[in-house]
Amino acid sequence: MSEVTPRFATGAPQNLEERFAGRAAHMQPSEIRSLFAVASRPEIVSLAGGMPNLSALPMGMMADVVQKLILNNGQEALQYGSGQGHPKLREQICEVMALEGIRANPDDVLVTTGSQQALDLISRIFIDPGDVVLAEAPSYVGALGTFHQYEAKVVHVETDDLGLVPDGLRAAIKSVRASGRRIKFLYTIPNYQNPSGVLLPADRRTEILNICRTEGIFVVEDNPYGLLGFDKPSPNAMRAEDSENVIYLGSFSKTIAPGMRVGWALVPPSLKEKLIIASESSILCPSNFSQLTISSYLADQPWRDQIASFCDLYKVRRDAMLESLDEHFPVTAKWTKPGGGFYVWVTLPEEIDTKALMPKAIVAKVAYVPGTAFYADGFGSWSMRLSYCYPTPERIREGVKALGGVIKTEMARRGGNQLN
Amino acid sequence: MSEVTPRFATGAPQNLEERFAGRAAHMQPSEIRSLFAVASRPEIVSLAGGMPNLSALPMGMMADVVQKLILNNGQEALQYGSGQGHPKLREQICEVMALEGIRANPDDVLVTTGSQQALDLISRIFIDPGDVVLAEAPSYVGALGTFHQYEAKVVHVETDDLGLVPDGLRAAIKSVRASGRRIKFLYTIPNYQNPSGVLLPADRRTEILNICRTEGIFVVEDNPYGLLGFDKPSPNAMRAEDSENVIYLGSFSKTIAPGMRVGWALVPPSLKEKLIIASESSILCPSNFSQLTISSYLADQPWRDQIASFCDLYKVRRDAMLESLDEHFPVTAKWTKPGGGFYVWVTLPEEIDTKALMPKAIVAKVAYVPGTAFYADGFGSWSMRLSYCYPTPERIREGVKALGGVIKTEMARRGGNQLN
Structure with a gap:
C-alpha cells in the first residue's frame, strides 16, 4: 500500500500517443507536405518541388558505373562501412569543394545521408530548447522543420x-x-538560396563572417547549389575564408543524383568526434553502396562536364520562367532573377494570400509553394516560391501563364470587392 | 549600459565545445569503438565484428540487378522518393515479414536507413530524459548507445x-x-539475440506480451536475425501475436547486404505520422537507389534460397566455433549454443576481466568484444561476445585456440597469485 503510484498504472495498454516524449509535440507536418501529393498529379504543372532534373544524366553511363563497382568491389560496396564515411570519397569531396575555394582535410569531413542528416546532427549537438538560430528571411523549409523539432526559436x-x-x-x-x-548559430545558404534564388556577393560574405566572429556566433553554411551558377562561378564559399567558425554542408543531390542520399559536413576538428558519434547513433554508417557509386563516378566520369550540362538545362528553364513571368504576371508583382539554382521568389501585392489561393491554382492546373512555408513566424503570406528545375520549358510557360491568370483574377476580385 | 548581458559576450569566438547542447554530454564513444580499428588489422582473427559474410552473395547477379534497374528505371531510382519509403518495397517487406507470421499493411511500414535509424526515431519520439527502457541483460550495444544519447536509463x-x-x-x-x-518500453531481440545468440521460445513470447499488455508497457521487437535459423524456423515474431502493443524493426542488412542501409519499422497506425515526420526531419527520405535495388532483387531473384545459403555458411562457422570452444576453453567457462544468427556469449570465471585481457588477446592475434559493452550498468566484466559470422572456419578455430590459451594463462597467473 505504500508503493509509489506509477505514472502509467497497470491495466489496459494506453495509447502510444500518451507515451510520446515532450519533444514529439514539435514534430508537426510542414505546410507543404500535403501539397506535394496534389502537385505530383500528372495534369498539374508543378512549380512546387525542388526535384533535380535528371534527364541530362546519361543512364547508360550510370548503369555501367554501378555494374563495374559491384563486379570489382562488391564485397566492400555492399558491406558496412565506417561511421565517418569512406576515406576515398572524403578525399574526392575535398576536390569538389576546392572548386569553391575550400582547402580542407578529408579527416574533417563526415559523409551524411543527404545534407538533411547533417542539419539534424548539428541541431542535435548544439540546440538546447529555446536557443535562437538566425536564418535568412525566407529560408529552407527543411532546415526550419529540423530546428523546430529541436525546439529552437528561429529569428x-x-x-x-x-x-x-x-x-x-x-x-x-x-x-x-x-x-x-x-x-547558437547563423544558418545561411549563400548560393542561389532556397527559396529566394539570390546570390550573396563576396564582400557581404566577408562582412558577415567578420560580424559572426566578432559576436562569437558560428556559421552553418549550406551549399547545395554553389556549382549551379549559369553564367559565372559563384564567389568562394564562406568556409574558404574561415575554417574555424564555419560548419560547411555540401551535397551531391543537385550535382549528381538525390536518390543516392549522399551529402557531407566539413567541420572544425573540435566538432568531429561528437558528430561521428551522433551519426553512428543515428544510422550506424552511411551507405557504402551509394558512397562508392559516387566515388567511382567521380573517379572515372567527366563530372565537371555533367554539371555544365545540368547548368545548361536549368538556364533554359530559368529563362522560360523569367520571360513568362514578364509576360503573364501583374505589373505590381516583383520577383528575383536567379543566376543559378532552382528557384524564383515572387512577391505579390500584400492583399494576396498565396496559401488561400492554392486551391484556385490547382483548379487552373498549376502548383507552387506558398511563402509562409519558408518563415518560422507566419510571415510571407503574399509571396510564393516557383521552381523551374523540373518541368519542360513549355510546361513552365504554361504553368506561369495559368498562375498569372489566377492571380490577376484574384486581384480583380479584390479590387472589385473594395469598390463594393 | 542597461542592456542584458548576453550569455556569449562579444569578442573572440568561443570554442565550439562551449556551445554544445546539454544532450551532447551523452554522446560518448562506445567502449568497442577503438577496438574495431585494432581488430580490423589483417593479422588479427577478429571474433569481434558483426559484419555479415557476403562471400555467399553472387556479385555477378547483384551487378546485373543494379545495372538493369538504372537502365530501366534510373529516373526514379536516382531521384528523391517519399519520406515513408517506396510503396512497392513496403509491399515486399510485408511478404518478407509474413515468413515470421506477421500480417501487416504496407501503409504501416516506414523504410529506414538501417534499423539503427528506426531505433533513433523511436527514441526521439518516446524518450524524455530519465525515462526507463527495459532491455535484456546483456543487450545490443548500438541500441544502448542510442537510448543513452536520449538520456534514458536502461534497466x-x-x-x-x-x-x-x-x-x-x-x-x-x-x-x-x-x-x-x-x-517507456521493453526493447528485445527475441531471435538469436545480439550478443547472447539465444532464442526466445514461443511460450515465453506470449507470456512476455501478456505481461507488457497488462502493465501498459509497449514492446520494441528488434529482429535482424529471425530468418537466420540454422536447423528450423524461429517461432513467430512477437508482432504476429500483438499488432497494437509492438513496434517491430526489421532489416535487410543480414539477409541481403548491409551496404544498402535498408531497414524498416512496422508500427501501430497511431504512431505512423510522427515517425514519418521525424524521419523526414532526419534524412528527408530513404535512398531510392538502395530501396529499388532491394526491391528488384526481391522481385526477380531467389531470395529465399539466398538466405538458405547464408544459413549454411553461418552454420559451418557456428559449428567450428562451438567445437573449438569445447576443445580449447577452460572447463570452468560456459557459453551459449546458438541455433542461428552470428554470436556466442561466453561467461568466464568471475575473476577474469575481459576488458583488461584484450591487450593480451591482441598480442595473441585474436579479438573479441568485452562483455561490459553490452550492459548499461558496468556489469559483464567476466563475459565476452564471440562472432563467428565473418572469418573462415579455419580462422575461427585458430582464433578460439589462441584466445583459450590467453584465458588459461590468465587463470593460471591468478591461481598462482592466490598461492603467493
Missing part, C-alpha cells in the same frame, strides 16, 4: 536582392541579445 | 539460456515503479 534576418543584409544581421543579434536569449 | 532484465525470464521482467517492472520512475 529571421533581413534580406534583399543580394541576400543577407549585414546591418540586418547586426540588428537581429542586438535585438535577440537584448531579450536575453542565446544565439 | 536490464534477467535472462537465461532461453532469453528474457518472464518473472525477471515482472520483478524489474515492480522495482522500477517502486522507485517512481516511468518505463
Whole structure:
C-alpha cells in the first residue's frame, strides 16, 4: 500500500500517443507536405518541388558505373562501412569543394545521408530548447522543420536582392541579445538560396563572417547549389575564408543524383568526434553502396562536364520562367532573377494570400509553394516560391501563364470587392 | 549600459565545445569503438565484428540487378522518393515479414536507413530524459548507445539460456515503479539475440506480451536475425501475436547486404505520422537507389534460397566455433549454443576481466568484444561476445585456440597469485 503510484498504472495498454516524449509535440507536418501529393498529379504543372532534373544524366553511363563497382568491389560496396564515411570519397569531396575555394582535410569531413542528416546532427549537438538560430528571411523549409523539432526559436534576418543584409544581421543579434536569449548559430545558404534564388556577393560574405566572429556566433553554411551558377562561378564559399567558425554542408543531390542520399559536413576538428558519434547513433554508417557509386563516378566520369550540362538545362528553364513571368504576371508583382539554382521568389501585392489561393491554382492546373512555408513566424503570406528545375520549358510557360491568370483574377476580385 | 548581458559576450569566438547542447554530454564513444580499428588489422582473427559474410552473395547477379534497374528505371531510382519509403518495397517487406507470421499493411511500414535509424526515431519520439527502457541483460550495444544519447536509463532484465525470464521482467517492472520512475518500453531481440545468440521460445513470447499488455508497457521487437535459423524456423515474431502493443524493426542488412542501409519499422497506425515526420526531419527520405535495388532483387531473384545459403555458411562457422570452444576453453567457462544468427556469449570465471585481457588477446592475434559493452550498468566484466559470422572456419578455430590459451594463462597467473 505504500508503493509509489506509477505514472502509467497497470491495466489496459494506453495509447502510444500518451507515451510520446515532450519533444514529439514539435514534430508537426510542414505546410507543404500535403501539397506535394496534389502537385505530383500528372495534369498539374508543378512549380512546387525542388526535384533535380535528371534527364541530362546519361543512364547508360550510370548503369555501367554501378555494374563495374559491384563486379570489382562488391564485397566492400555492399558491406558496412565506417561511421565517418569512406576515406576515398572524403578525399574526392575535398576536390569538389576546392572548386569553391575550400582547402580542407578529408579527416574533417563526415559523409551524411543527404545534407538533411547533417542539419539534424548539428541541431542535435548544439540546440538546447529555446536557443535562437538566425536564418535568412525566407529560408529552407527543411532546415526550419529540423530546428523546430529541436525546439529552437528561429529569428529571421533581413534580406534583399543580394541576400543577407549585414546591418540586418547586426540588428537581429542586438535585438535577440537584448531579450536575453542565446544565439547558437547563423544558418545561411549563400548560393542561389532556397527559396529566394539570390546570390550573396563576396564582400557581404566577408562582412558577415567578420560580424559572426566578432559576436562569437558560428556559421552553418549550406551549399547545395554553389556549382549551379549559369553564367559565372559563384564567389568562394564562406568556409574558404574561415575554417574555424564555419560548419560547411555540401551535397551531391543537385550535382549528381538525390536518390543516392549522399551529402557531407566539413567541420572544425573540435566538432568531429561528437558528430561521428551522433551519426553512428543515428544510422550506424552511411551507405557504402551509394558512397562508392559516387566515388567511382567521380573517379572515372567527366563530372565537371555533367554539371555544365545540368547548368545548361536549368538556364533554359530559368529563362522560360523569367520571360513568362514578364509576360503573364501583374505589373505590381516583383520577383528575383536567379543566376543559378532552382528557384524564383515572387512577391505579390500584400492583399494576396498565396496559401488561400492554392486551391484556385490547382483548379487552373498549376502548383507552387506558398511563402509562409519558408518563415518560422507566419510571415510571407503574399509571396510564393516557383521552381523551374523540373518541368519542360513549355510546361513552365504554361504553368506561369495559368498562375498569372489566377492571380490577376484574384486581384480583380479584390479590387472589385473594395469598390463594393 | 542597461542592456542584458548576453550569455556569449562579444569578442573572440568561443570554442565550439562551449556551445554544445546539454544532450551532447551523452554522446560518448562506445567502449568497442577503438577496438574495431585494432581488430580490423589483417593479422588479427577478429571474433569481434558483426559484419555479415557476403562471400555467399553472387556479385555477378547483384551487378546485373543494379545495372538493369538504372537502365530501366534510373529516373526514379536516382531521384528523391517519399519520406515513408517506396510503396512497392513496403509491399515486399510485408511478404518478407509474413515468413515470421506477421500480417501487416504496407501503409504501416516506414523504410529506414538501417534499423539503427528506426531505433533513433523511436527514441526521439518516446524518450524524455530519465525515462526507463527495459532491455535484456546483456543487450545490443548500438541500441544502448542510442537510448543513452536520449538520456534514458536502461534497466536490464534477467535472462537465461532461453532469453528474457518472464518473472525477471515482472520483478524489474515492480522495482522500477517502486522507485517512481516511468518505463517507456521493453526493447528485445527475441531471435538469436545480439550478443547472447539465444532464442526466445514461443511460450515465453506470449507470456512476455501478456505481461507488457497488462502493465501498459509497449514492446520494441528488434529482429535482424529471425530468418537466420540454422536447423528450423524461429517461432513467430512477437508482432504476429500483438499488432497494437509492438513496434517491430526489421532489416535487410543480414539477409541481403548491409551496404544498402535498408531497414524498416512496422508500427501501430497511431504512431505512423510522427515517425514519418521525424524521419523526414532526419534524412528527408530513404535512398531510392538502395530501396529499388532491394526491391528488384526481391522481385526477380531467389531470395529465399539466398538466405538458405547464408544459413549454411553461418552454420559451418557456428559449428567450428562451438567445437573449438569445447576443445580449447577452460572447463570452468560456459557459453551459449546458438541455433542461428552470428554470436556466442561466453561467461568466464568471475575473476577474469575481459576488458583488461584484450591487450593480451591482441598480442595473441585474436579479438573479441568485452562483455561490459553490452550492459548499461558496468556489469559483464567476466563475459565476452564471440562472432563467428565473418572469418573462415579455419580462422575461427585458430582464433578460439589462441584466445583459450590467453584465458588459461590468465587463470593460471591468478591461481598462482592466490598461492603467493
